[in-house]
Amino acid sequence: MGIRTTNGRGQVYHSILDTVGDTPVIRINRIAPDHVNVFVKFEAFNPAGSVKDRLAINIIEAAEREGRLKPGQTVVEATSGNTGIGLAMVCAAKGYPLVITMADSFSVERRRLMRFFGAKVVLTPRALKGFGMYTKAKELAEQNGWFLASQFETADNADIHQNTTAREILADFGDDPLDYFVTGYGTGGTVSGVGRVLRQERPDTKIILTEPTNAAIVASGYVNTRNETNQPTESHPAFQPHPIQGWTPDFVPFVLQEALDNKYYDELIPVEGPQGIAWSKRLAAEEGIFTGISGGSSFAIAMKIAETAPKGANILVMLPDTGERYLSTPLFEDVPEEMTEEEIAISRSSPTAQMDG
């Protein structure tokens, strides 16, 4: 292996916002079976660390273009975190005040991150689930004349994945086949936007959709009611709290409905949260790829697909965010703070600076 050098990007950026997207597709070298090629699209490379930076910038800039968002107007949104962090980054860079509503069950570092970016975070009781934080954001927008970002309903969500995420995938695979694309859903923006393009331009690619086993709301076949602006008006009966933050809210979002109506997926495979956690750990410890629970969960399903995939198949897995967002969650539950027996033994194998004198 030669000495590594770099060449720069050949440009300076006018704003942090110009660095959103163009995330790398990376080969998995150690933990995938040998008969297939597994790749991940690693969204942690976005400036605020997740796939939702794409949606955040598009929601704000589409609303600016169309005059729906006025200079200095407050933006409000309900979010489990990554959309809020993305919006906080975009609003900070553009100078809009931001209020986020969020159930108090989501990880504390997410709240603090948004506040660090200058946003206000209004917590809602976890007993009211996603629907509670959602109703709160809607009410706040109505009462105060704020701009509701509406990530679950807006066309700006899937559009940005059609125009960026999907284009990047096509460009990066070039003339190589892409046999499987594996993703979960939160709003459904990723699967609806990428699905549009793959169905048109890569009809041979099998799209594999996944959702938590204990919140299998798509598999249930029941679609919750929605109002005239496509917002959900009830919590989905098949929903139960699950550990895969950012996935499967307690309703079928309108943005996701497009993927369901047009069958933008070939298989729907449920995943157990602990499986996702286990694969997220292996991605970090054996590949050096540090992603959250949703990335690990899609990866778990990719490993299942790999079992029966033909020799030489190319499998692409979405990894939506960075694992750093999960330090206080079950992902890190059994990662010790104190030295383990093994670490103490290592320390004792040389004479100086031992903790126990």
Ligand code: PMP
């Ligand atoms: N994983 C994480 C961690 C997320 O925050 C999100 C977005 N809520 C997703 C996956 C799902 O992406 P999408 O909203 O495009 O379906």
